[in-house]
């Protein structure tokens with residue numbers, strides 16, 4: 001459900017009291033109608049889907065005026081939507097179908113790229129003004145609030161997307177790498193909508209990984225909802241193709257062909273995907289009786305022969321946590337190629353414990369190294385130089 005249609009109706013302005021009179025010291029005017037509430041959409045990073053969005057959003061109407069009191073303004077209606085939402089308004093095109101139904105065409109309005117961003121989709125009506133404020137003596141009734149037919153499309157904010165056939169182990173991989181946890185099952189299509197997991201590095205860099213439902217051949221023609229899945233690659237900066245190298249029930253299919261098919265589908269859907277850096281992650285490497293390492297090796301060498309620049313191929317096992325650190329580092333390298341890698345501090349050297357502690361009478365020069373040795377001392381110890 002990445003595209004939804006809904007109607008946003010702002011509140012109408014309230015009517016004025018019949019004898020409301022403007023005076024210089026009463027700025028807002030006595031007995032005027034209150035303004036109608038607006039309908040406002042707001043981006044929220046903690047929401048991930050349109051599941052809770054109602055079909056109709058209606059803000060409160062402004063209340064009518066009373067003798068000397070202005071009518072109450074209607075409350076605004078705030079709807080929180082996920083980050084990455086695109087707002088389009090469906091505008092009447094002037095034509096109609098053969099059956100007589102009017103044709104509405106979507107027009108772009110706004111897209112949410114930052115957290116807590118807001119956008120006013122329907123403005124509330126103005127409150128009415130009493131007749132005595134006008135020379136002619138005619139009043140102004142409250143105006144109607146705007147009614148907008150909206151189309152919301154979600155293109156999830158992410159840095160890299162997992163693309164793979166159903167049951168390739170994408171969700172397990174994401175769950176093993178990050179805290180995202182959703183349904184993992186032996187049956188195909190256990191994932192039905194995109195989920196995002198965040199990798200947080202020591203240097204406060206964040207990489208958002210998106211797990212998608214499985215893709216199959218013909219996805220760019222919307223086979224098995226392929227286009228609705230691939231649209232989430234729009235904002236990703238790198239593509240990660242996930243293949244099951246243990247080849248469960250597809251032992252006769254070639255791994256390289258599977259990777260090529262997935263990449264082809266992504267490129268046919270959106271030519272921009274051709275420019276994005278990509279890598280391959282082989283999953284289920286723990287099932288050694290199915291020769292996963294052979295498939296992984298052949299994939300690596302054949303990809304290297306086919307593409308000049310080296311495509312990273314990494315074997316992992318989500319079940320046993322193998323190869324995950326390497327996969328995470330490669331993903332980071334793929335997205336931020338020019339950034340420095342975080343350097344891990346040298347831990348205490350186990351050899352240090354074996355050195356005798358310096359006695360009281362001994363001079364300091366005789367102790368080989370102190371608790372946290374200098375770089376040179378560590379080099380000397382680790383390289384055996386004394």
Ligand SMILES: Nc1nc2c(ncn2[C@@H]2O[C@H](COP(=O)(O)OP(=O)(O)OP(=O)(O)O)[C@@H](O)[C@H]2O)c(=O)[nH]1
Pocket residue numbers: 164165166167168169170171172173183184185186187188189190191192212213214215283284285286287316317318319320
């Ligand atoms: N042995 C082994 N099995 C795994 C591994 N990773 C995933 N599986 C199994 O593979 C099956 C599918 O895993 P999922 O993570 O749901 O696969 P998926 O690609 O998300 O599948 P869909 O969402 O249906 O497209 C599950 O039964 C997992 O237990 C692994 O590293 N080793």
Ligand SMILES: [Mg+2]
Pocket residue numbers: 170171172183184190191212213
């Ligand atoms: Mg899944």
